[in-house]
Amino acid sequence: MKDALEVKNISVTMEGHQILQDVSFHVKRGEITGLIGPNGAGKTTLLKAVLGLIKFKSGSSFLDGKDLSDLSLKERAKNISYLAQGSPVHWALTAEYMVSLGLIADHDPWQKMAKKDHDAVRAAMEITDSLHLAGRITNSLSGGEKSCVMLARAIVSGAPYLFADEPAASLDPYHQLQVMDILTDLKQQNHGILIILHDLALAQRYCDNIILLHEGKLAAAGTADSVLSDENLSRSYHIHAARWQEKGDNFLIPHKRLKEKLSHPFGSGMKST
Amino acid sequence: MSETGFLQEAGILQKYFGKNMLLFFLVIFMIALGFLSLFIGTVPLAPSDIILALMGQSDQAVEIIVTQLRLPRVLLGMMVGASLGLSGAALQGLLRNPLADPGIIGVSASAGVGAVVAIHFGLSHVFPLSVPLLSMAGALIATFILMFISLRDSSVLTLILVGIGISSLATALISLVMNFAENPSSLQDMIMWLLGSLENRTVTDIQLAAPFMIAGWLLMWGVHQGLNACSLGDDTAQTLGINLKFLRLRIILGSAVSVGAAVSVCGSIGFVGLVVPHIIRGLIGHSPGQLLLPSAFLGAIILTLADLFTRINIGNQQLQLGVVTAFVGAPLFLYIIFKTRGAMR
Numbered sequence: 194m195k196d197a198l199e200v201k202n203i204s205v206t207m208e209g210h211q212i213l214q215d216v217s218f219h220v221k222r223g224e225i226t227g228l229i230g231p232n233g234a235g236k237t238t239l240l241k242a243v244l245g246l247i248k249f250k251s252g253s254s255f256l257d258g259k260d261l262s263d264l265s266l267k268e269r270a271k272n273i274s275y276l277a278q279g280s281p282v283h284w285a286l287t288a289e290y291m292v293s294l295g296l297i298a299d300h301d302p303w304q305k306m307a308k309k310d311h312d313a314v315r316a317a318m319e320i321t322d323s324l325h326l327a328g329r330i331t332n333s334l335s336g337g338e339k340s341c342v343m344l345a346r347a348i349v350s351g352a353p354y355l356f357a358d359e360p361a362a363s364l365d366p367y368h369q370l371q372v373m374d375i376l377t378d379l380k381q382q383n384h385g386i387l388i389i390l391h392d393l394a395l396a397q398r399y400c401d402n403i404i405l406l407h408e409g410k411l412a413a414a415g416t417a418d419s420v421l422s423d424e425n426l427s428r429s430y431h432i433h434a435a436r437w438q439e440k441g442d443n444f445l446i447p448h449k450r451l452k453e454k455l456s457h458p459f460g461s462g463m464k465s466t
Numbered sequence: 467m468s469e470t471g472f473l474q475e476a477g478i479l480q481k482y483f484g485k486n487m488l489l490f491f492l493v494i495f496m497i498a499l500g501f502l503s504l505f506i507g508t509v510p511l512a513p514s515d516i517i518l519a520l521m522g523q524s525d526q527a528v529e530i531i532v533t534q535l536r537l538p539r540v541l542l543g544m545m546v547g548a549s550l551g552l553s554g555a556a557l558q559g560l561l562r563n564p565l566a567d568p569g570i571i572g573v574s575a576s577a578g579v580g581a582v583v584a585i586h587f588g589l590s591h592v593f594p595l596s597v598p599l600l601s602m603a604g605a606l607i608a609t610f611i612l613m614f615i616s617l618r619d620s621s622v623l624t625l626i627l628v629g630i631g632i633s634s635l636a637t638a639l640i641s642l643v644m645n646f647a648e649n650p651s652s653l654q655d656m657i658m659w660l661l662g663s664l665e666n667r668t669v670t671d672i673q674l675a676a677p678f679m680i681a682g683w684l685l686m687w688g689v690h691q692g693l694n695a696c697s698l699g700d701d702t703a704q705t706l707g708i709n710l711k712f713l714r715l716r717i718i719l720g721s722a723v724s725v726g727a728a729v730s731v732c733g734s735i736g737f738v739g740l741v742v743p744h745i746i747r748g749l750i751g752h753s754p755g756q757l758l759l760p761s762a763f764l765g766a767i768i769l770t771l772a773d774l775f776t777r778i779n780i781g782n783q784q785l786q787l788g789v790v791t792a793f794v795g796a797p798l799f800l801y802i803i804f805k806t807r808g809a810m811r
Contacts, residue, residue: 246701270707281699283562284752294698298707302691346698 195257196222198243198273198354198385203252205235205242205409212238213249213409222353222385225376227400227417229390231430234406236389237278240356244275256354270298274350278358278389280343282331288342289327292318295349317349318342320375336363344372348379355379357388361395373399393434397421397445405429418443427451485750485760492763496544499770503540504532506777538669543773544766545672546664546728547738549679551765552758553721554739555746556686559693559754560717561622567740568725571625571718572632573608577729579636580604582643582656590655597659598674598730605726608632612722616714622700625718662733662788664773675727682724683762685716690755697754735788737795738765738772744802768794 198220205213213235220226228236241247243254245261254261256272264272274295282291293306293314300310318324323341326334331342340363347355360376361369373395376386380401390396396403396417403420405413407429413420426434426447435448504516509531511519518524519532553568561570568574580600589596615628640660647653692713695703704710729735746760772790 241701244701244705246704265707266704266709267707270705273705275702275705277699277702280702283697283699284754286697286752290753291698294695294706297691297695300691302688 194219194255196383196385197257198261198387199255200239200243201253201255203239203242203254204250205238205247206250207238207247211409213242215252216406216409216411217252218404218411218414220354220385220387221402223380223383224401225380225386225388225399227388227390227396227403228406229393229396229403229420230406230412233408234429235409236406237358239406240275240358240387240389244273244356245269267298270352271350272352273354273356274347274352276343276347276355276357276360278362280339280346282339282343285330285332287327288323288329288331288334289314289318291331291342292345292349295346298350298352313349313351314345317345320348320378321345322371337365337368340364340372341368344375348375353383354385354387357386359389359391361390361392369395393421393426393430394444394446397443421445485756488746488750488760489763492760492767496763496767496770499767499774500540500544503543503770503774504536506774507531507536534669535666538672539664539667539773540770542667542672542675542731543664543769545676545679546732546735547765547767547769548762549682549721549724549728549765550735550739550769551742552683552686552762553725554741554765555743555754555757555761556689556693556717557721557739558743559696559757560714561626562696563626564744565740566626567736568721569633569734569736569739571608571612571629571722571725572636573605573612573722573726574729574734575633575636575640576608577601577605577726578660578734579639579643580730581659581733582640585652585655585659586643586647588652595670595674598671601730602674602678602726604636605722605730608636609719609722609726612718613715616718617711625714658786659733660788661786662735662791663776663786664732665776665784667731671731675731678727679724682720682722682727685720685723686758689713689716689720690758693754693758733786733788735769735791737791737799738768741795741799741802742768744799748802748805 200219201217202215203213203217204211204215216239228239230236238247242249256264261269293310296310296313315324318327321341321344323338323345326338326342331339334342340360344360347357361372364372369392376388377399380386400417402415403417404411405420405425412429413425421434423433426432431451432447433449433451434445436443436445438444505511505513511528511531515524515528516532519529522529550568554566557566557568557570558564578601580603581597584590584596584600589600611632612625612628616625644653644656647656692703692708695706695708700710725739742761742765743757746757746764750756750760768791772787772794775790776785776787778785
């Protein structure tokens, strides 16, 4: 498939446990694809498997039709950037320095930063509203400030695909919306975005497509409205969501837990909606 | 961010000059110190004697003193110091741990086992080179174990723990050999070796250790970019195109080989590898890749300085090198930790 990242039948086993089983999906350029599912569903593992950080037992992945496993680490890095959950940082290094690390894939080890690289760093920090933090030591920043800096680090290289693991977690509502707006801007610049989200309201609001994982299997995939159906939410999350419409947009918030958990939430007949 | 280097980071000196300027000063200082070391010894020599001897134009006795006794000692000291400083900086960056020291991977202690075994069985009297050769063998065994571990898909924590395990086992073996020491003089030889010294080292020692030390340095040539990327954690570093397994292998093997060779010829010398990167961090900032070369030169300087101190006689005994480095290094280390505790969090 052109302009898309395709994953076919990925299975991952770790220490004898099957974490992912036959998961297939695709991420299109110019779309935000949300990856959702309850804790332990295998979302982070799936992201890491596609990134090549975890070996998968079987399955394959393709970038614009080319087998991802044929690409060198550098080539892969130039195409997919990754924003890790919580984004750990080490050493007393400035925010500007951390953002500039995002350019490593484009530089050989002895290459110096050119003016355009400095410009790219500043532009990325401006987009994420973190330019004023440039000279601050990253570890001394608040959680929200650090998230903005790390997002700048992930987008500075301009890689066509961005994988982000809960980029909006631990942010206040303003900054959550800011992160999602930045991702929307990137999408409009034809980037393909795959994000893990726990916040179903944000998923419903911002994702073009959603993949629902449940116990390592693909439970549903499709448009936000189709995947976030009452049936899917009750089967995978055991919750009921309140929904309403305003000015033509659909909204959703988790409303209450269901009293009884379904013993076999996704049976054999249940796959994609 | 200054234009002087890719991915530079603020340190107290950076306002005035960058890494290249620091390197320039370190090299000048190292050469001056090396030259100064040539003067100090039991036979007093004038600067002109030394210069003439270095050019091969003085009388034979002076030439032997300068080129076969003092110069090898200075050169070996610099190479050992450089190996310790470089390995310390690289390991701290790789393990993302400011407490990492070349000793942490267990190579120094393993080299010690070879040395005490050579002394215990009296091999050192029959064949003096048996001490460095056997300690190099000890270091190589530890290196192979580490290589095996880092080739498998293991975490940084596993590497540290395996290093501590190797180190503890080697220390136990050293104690065992000492336990069975047959006479006090053999025991004293072992202790003196473990305290480290550059005394009476000759060109042969350089010939023995230099190829390994240089091989170790070359293995670590160009790892700076990978170390910088590791500031973001292992996963992110890999998604930036860094081959982490290869990076680990190069640094572990490089420091094991160079430190193993260094320890083999001059005994275990603590604190240089631990302290030097901290001093450089205070000067030019924390960027792990920037620390490597300056740490190598500062390591060479500190070891040469420490070796100068060992030439002071206290009573009938001379100070051993390891004692001096620990006495200078430990308070300095405490001072640096106190000064930078905010930034370490």
